Structures are given as structure tokens and as C-alpha cells.
Amino acid sequence: MSAFTSDAIVAIATAPGRGGIGIVRISGPDLLPLAQALLPITPTPRHAHYTPFPDADGAPIDEGIALYFRAPHSYTGEDVLELQGHGGPAVLQRLLKRCLAVGKDFGLRHAEPGEFTRRAFLNDRLDLAQAEAVADLIDATSEAAARSAMTSLSGEFSRKVNALADGIVHLRMLVEATLDFPEEEIEFLEKYQVGPMLDGLSSQLDELVRQAGQGMILREGLHVVLAGQPNVGKSSLLNALAGDDVAIVTPIAGTTRDRVIQQIHIDGVPLHIVDTAGLRETEDTVERIGIERTWAEIARADVILHLQDARRPEDTLDSEITSRLPRGTPVITLFNKCDLLEGAGKSDPVVSPGPDGSVGGKSNAQPPLRLWISAKAGTGLDTLRQRLLAIAGWIPGSESPWLARERHVQALREAQEHLDLAMGHASQSDQVLDLFAEELRLAHTALTSITGEFTSDDLLGEIFSRFCIGK
Ligand SMILES: Nc1nc2c(c(=O)[nH]1)N(C=O)[C@@H](CNc1ccc(C(=O)N[C@@H](CCC(=O)O)C(=O)O)cc1)CN2
Ligand SMILES: Nc1nc2c(ncn2[C@@H]2O[C@H](COP(=O)(O)OP(=O)(O)OP(=O)(O)O)[C@@H](O)[C@H]2O)c(=O)[nH]1
Numbered sequence: 001m002s003a004f005t006s007d008a009i010v011a012i013a014t015a016p017g018r019g020g021i022g023i024v025r026i027s028g029p030d031l032l033p034l035a036q037a038l039l040p041i042t043p044t045p046r047h048a049h050y051t052p053f054p055d056a057d058g059a060p061i062d063e064g065i066a067l068y069f070r071a072p073h074s075y076t077g078e079d080v081l082e083l084q085g086h087g088g089p090a091v092l093q094r095l096l097k098r099c100l101a102v103g104k105d106f107g108l109r110h111a112e113p114g115e116f117t118r119r120a121f122l123n124d125r126l127d128l129a130q131a132e133a134v135a136d137l138i139d140a141t142s143e144a145a146a147r148s149a150m151t152s153l154s155g156e157f158s159r160k161v162n163a164l165a166d167g168i169v170h171l172r173m174l175v176e177a178t179l180d181f182p183e184e185e186i187e188f189l190e191k192y193q194v195g196p197m198l199d200g201l202s203s204q205l206d207e208l209v210r211q212a213g214q215g216m217i218l219r220e221g222l223h224v225v226l227a228g229q230p231n232v233g234k235s236s237l238l239n240a241l242a243g244d245d246v247a248i249v250t251p252i253a254g255t256t257r258d259r260v261i262q263q264i265h266i267d268g269v270p271l272h273i274v275d276t277a278g279l280r281e282t283e284d285t286v287e288r289i290g291i292e293r294t295w296a297e298i299a300r301a302d303v304i305l306h307l308q309d310a311r312r313p314e315d316t317l318d319s320e321i322t323s324r325l326p327r328g329t330p331v332i333t334l335f336n337k338c339d340l341l342e343g344a345g346k347s348d349p350v351v352s353p354g355p356d357g358s359v360g361g362k363s364n365a366q367p368p369l370r371l372w373i374s375a376k377a378g379t380g381l382d383t384l385r386q387r388l389l390a391i392a393g394w395i396p397g398s399e400s401p402w403l404a405r406e407r408h409v410q411a412l413r414e415a416q417e418h419l420d421l422a423m424g425h426a427s428q429s430d431q432v433l434d435l436f437a438e439e440l441r442l443a444h445t446a447l448t449s450i451t452g453e454f455t456s457d458d459l460l461g462e463i464f465s466r467f468c469i470g471k
């Protein structure tokens with residue numbers, strides 16, 4: 001039986017719209033009476049029944065497969081009943097309504113977003129990191145992201161976190177035991193080889209933080225804003241990066257009025273590219289509103305691509321734009337239309353006095369990178385792509401890790417800090433063992449927050465409310 005009692009819940013589990021098959025899913029403590037009231041058959045657990053789904057007057061709403069899972073052997077750990085019908089919005093709505101009507105007498109209500117998976121978590125079918133991976137698998141927009149989400153869902157990330165947590169528990173046991181015999185404190189470190197043990201845990205944690213960082217990039221991607229004067233080729237660059245005619249391009253300055261957002265992937269990393277209205281003084285009301293939106297986008301950006309015309313680099317208007325860009329947001333200055341420069345094509349058009357490779361994370365202010373490109377000819381775009389990945393912190397060709405969230409990275413960093421402090425206490429000559437033990441405890445708590453051993457309802461609410469309905 002499930003570990004907690006609850007209402008029965010129902011929702012359409014498949015995506016809205018037309019589809020080959022559509023599923024209405026019910027979960028609750030005991031669904032057999034409800035199933036018998038809904039269906040002309042008594043379903044056998046784990047058996048696919050082809051059966052009509054009758055309306056109140058007995059006429060079939062649909063004919064499909066009824067699938068019954070008996071608690072605890074189900075996705076949620078409760079009884080689950082699935083009605084798998086034809087995937088049309090109207091037929092699924094009718095089925096849902098019928099379930100709610102029959103279910104009134106059985107305490108059935110519509111499910112909240114993520115409520116099925118929340119129950120799976122509360123019934124120990126999944127830990128919290130795995131539950132999050134379910135949502136991330138559904139949200140994945142690249143194959144790399146989907147593969148990584150699946151690795152997390154299978155529990156690989158959780159196993160690594162748990163192994164570290166177990167290592168810390170082991171150390172804590174040794175310390176707590178020693179604390180009861182104060183005369184042995186001095187020998188504690190040597191006797192139990194605590195130094196090497198701590199070093200081992202710490203380097204495992206470092207590796208986990210590194211991988212989690214990569215996983216987070218795969219999940220969250222980068223918000224890239226194209227900005228610059230009118231006619232410099234922002235929309236052309238968006239189209240070139242997207243490999244599609246997404247935005248209107250004309251020789252007329254002031255073509256783009258509203259922002260155009262397109263998601264692209266580089267190496268599986270999602271980039272949200274935002275094309276904006278060109279920045280200039282204007283009397284045109286519509287254009288002015290567009291320009292206000294451009295500044296709003298610039299304020300939100302993870303990276304700004306400041307496009308300029310390669311034939312008149314850094315003119316006064318561009319310097320003005322540069323001075324208004326937010327400090328702390330990485331900027332790549334792109335001199336576009338380099339195909340129109342004299343001697344174009346003879347030399348390498350990509351010149352970058354800026355630092356090579358990584359420019360070190362989203363928030364570091366670095367001298368702007370400068371690249372010469374041609375949106376039209378495609379020159380320099382590969383370099384641009386690599387630079388964007390470097391700014392994201394993505395290591396090219398890095399092994400597809402498990403998917404991670406900011407929450408996980410923060411918890412791992414917190415554990416890292418406490419482990420460092422613990423090492424500090426251990427290396428002092430007077431070895432304050434109770435402080436050492438306390439830091440270990442805090443490191444352990446940070447780690448277990450990832451898999452959700454102890455979690456507040458607030459955190460669960462925040463996590464599961466972002467799921468889709470029916471999941
Ligand atoms: N039709 C359908 N497809 C689906 C789901 C579902 O709920 N229904 N899933 C939902 O997200 C995913 C699969 N996840 C599932 C996880 C566990 C169980 C389950 O019933 N497990 C039991 C019984 C196993 C068995 O009978 O062999 C168990 O582990 O005890 C079902 C689906 C994706 N596909
Ligand atoms: N030769 C050459 N022409 C380009 C290049 N990039 C863009 N253009 C041309 O420049 C003109 C303006 O391009 P857009 O992409 O519309 O410029 P924009 O910055 O989006 O302009 P607004 O939307 O008005 O702000 C078009 O005629 C493009 O074909 C390039 O790399 N080389």
C-alpha cells in the first residue's frame with residue numbers, strides 16, 4: 001500500500017492536440033470499485049483489456065485499452081488505471097468528464113501539475129533528482145539533453161550523490177565515536193587515515209560539481225541577444241545561425257520592429273537567439289517601442305552580440321551603444337559584412353585580440369571578444385559558435401553527462417564549502433573535532449537535499465508545480 005493516504009486524481013496524460021493514441025490516467029489508493037463503475041469489465045492488473053469506454057447512457061465514448069496497475073506496482077506506487085483511447089482532444093475531454101462524473105462518489109478530482117510524479121516521489125518510487133529528471137526528459141529539446149535526462153532518471157546522478165553522502169556518513173561515525181573518548185582525539189587523524197579519506201571525497205565532489213555544471217548548461221542553455229545599429233545584419237545572422245529564413249531581411253534600415261526569438265542547438269546546447277530592432281534615434285513611434293524592447297532584451301541577456309558594419313567599425317553611435325551595455329554581461333563585438341572589405345577572403349577574416357577559449361562564465365566582465373564575420377557568406381560563424389559555447393562554459397565534445405539543475409549545482413557547492421571547512425579544522429594542530437564533525441554534518445545535509453531525503457513542502461511545491469498536467 002502507499003505510504004500516505006490521498007484523493008484519487010485524474011488527468012489527460014498525453015499532449016493536447018491530435019495524436020494516434022491519447023491516455024486518461026487515474027491514480028488513487030484503491031481504484032477497483034471506480035474501474036468497475038467506469039468499465040463493463042473488471043480489469044486484471046497488468047493486463048491490456050480491449051473494451052468500450054461507455055457514457056452514462058451506455059453508448060461508447062470510445063473503444064480502447066484499459067490498463068490497471070495494482071499498488072504498489074505502478075508509476076505512482078498507488079493503484080493506477082489508464083484508459084488508452086484515440087488521441088483527439090474532444091474524445092479525451094469526454095472521457096475525462098465521464099471519469100470525473102463517475103468518480104464523484106469515489107473522491108476523484110482533477111490532478112494538479114506534476115501530482116502523479118509527486119506521488120511517485122512520496123511513495124519512494126523515485127527520489128527528487130529522478131523526479132526532476134522526468135520533467136527534464138519531457139522538456140528536453142536536443143538529443144544530448146534527452147540522453148542526459150534519461151541518465152539522471154535511471155538514477156546515475158543520485159547514485160553518485162548517495163555514494164558521496166555515504167562516505168561522509170562513514171567519516172562522521174568515526175568522529176562521533178572518537179568524540180566519546182576525548183583522550184583518543186589526537187590520534188584520530190592518523191589512526192583512521194582521515195586525511196586521505198577527506199581528499200578522496202573532496203576530489204569526487206569536485207568532479208561531480210564539474211559534471212553538474214555541464215549538465216546544467218545542457219538544460220538551461222544561453223540567452224543570446226543580437227544588438228546593434230539598423231542594417232548591420234542582425235537578422236541575417238539570426239537566419240544564418242538558425243539555418244532558416246526566420247526573420248525578414250531587407251536593405252532598408254529599420255526592418256526589424258519587434259524581437260524575433262529562435263532556439264538553436266550547438267553541440268546539443270540550447271541557445272535562445274533573440275533578434276532585435278536596430279538601435280538609433282527615431283521619430284517613428286512603432287520603431288521607438290521596438291527599440292525599448294531591444295534594451296529590455298539586452299538587460300536579460302547572458303551574452304550580447306554587438307554587430308557593427310566591418311566597413312566602419314566602432315563609429316560614434318557604436319561607442320555610444322557599447323557604453324550603454326550592462327557591465328558584467330559578456331559581449332562579443334562582431335564586425336559583419338567582412339566580405340565587402342577590400343582584400344576580403346585573402347587573409348583570415350577572424351581576428352580576436354581577446355582571450356582565447358573560455359572567457360570564464362556568464363558574470364565575468366572581460367574585454368570584449370572581436371570577430372570579423374560575414375552573415376551572408378558564412379565566414380567566421382564556426383568560430384562564433386565555439387566562442388558562444390565557451391562563454392556558456394561548455395567543454396566541446398565533453399561526455400554527455402546527466403542533466404542537472406541550478407539547485408543541484410548549488411547544493412554540491414555548499415557541500416564542497418563545508419568539506420573544505422572540515423579539512424581546515426582537521427589540519428589545525430589542536431584538531432577541533434566537534435567543529436570538524438559539524439561541518440561534515442552540514443556537507444551531508446547539502447548532499448541529501450539533492451535526492452530529497454528531507455524536503456520542505458515549499459520546495460516540493462516549487463518543483464512539481466512546473467511539471468505539465470498529467471505527469
Ligand atoms: N502507458 C504508459 N506509458 C508510460 C508511462 C505510464 O504511466 N503509462 N510512464 C509514466 O510516466 C512512463 C513509464 N514509467 C513507468 C514506471 C513504472 C511503471 C510501473 O507500473 N511499475 C511497476 C510495475 C512494473 C511491472 O509491471 O513490471 C513497478 O515498478 O512495480 C509504469 C510506467 C512512460 N510510459
Ligand atoms: N554583403 C553582405 N551583406 C550583408 C551581410 N549581412 C547582411 N547583409 C545585408 O545587409 C542588409 C541588412 O541586413 P539585415 O539582416 O536586415 O540587417 P539588420 O541589422 O537586421 O537591420 P534592422 O532590422 O533594420 O535593424 C541586407 O540587405 C542584407 O542582405 C553580409 O555579411 N554581407
Ligand SMILES: [Mg+2]
Nearest residue numbers: 234235255256
Ligand atoms: Mg533586422
